[in-house]
Amino acid sequence: SVLKDGVPIPLVGKAKEILALIVTYRGKEVSNQTIYSTLWENRPYGNDEMVVFFNALRRLRTTLKNEGLDSLLISTKRGQMVNTRMFDCDYYAWIDNNAKNRDRFEGEFLTEYSWAEEKLADLIYNW
Numbered sequence: 001s002v003l004k005d006g007v008p009i010p011l012v013g014k015a016k017e018i019l020a021l022i023v024t025y026r027g028k029e030v031s032n033q034t035i036y037s038t039l040w041e042n043r044p045y046g047n048d049e050m051v052v053f054f055n056a057l058r059r060l061r062t063t064l065k066n067e068g069l070d071s072l073l074i075s076t077k078r079g080q081m082v083n084t085r086m087f088d089c090d091y092y093a094w095i096d097n098n099a100k101n102r103d104r105f106e107g108e109f110l111t112e113y114s115w116a117e118e119k120l121a122d123l124i125y126n127w
Contacts, residue, residue, distance in 0.1 A: 018053075
């Protein structure tokens with residue numbers, strides 16, 4: 001979940017999933033093709049098919065802008081990244097070996113997304 005001042009931001013569907021995926025890259029650029037291929041894994045990749053991605057990305061940007069967080073998402077010529085200085089993330093605390101947050105990990109990570117299974121395996125391996 002994304003919280004602003006303790007209140008959940010109304011992100012849903014693929015817009016929410018796009019942000020979740022980008023956040024796991026911790027400020028590194030994620031190509032639009034990688035995002036599309038990860039979230040729509042069984043669809044062919046091409047300009048016509050990318051419309052669904054760009055629509056979801058537009059919904060994400062609109063929601064962030066409405067919440068005053070438009071600078072959270074950074075778009076580049078090739079992809080997307082997040083401004084990691086704008087937020088705290090329990091996932092980052094875990095991989096940074098922050099003892100306080102390590103105790104809070106209960107063995108689940110973004111369970112609603114199939115692509116997160118690989119990242120969960122890394123978390124459990126390093127637990």
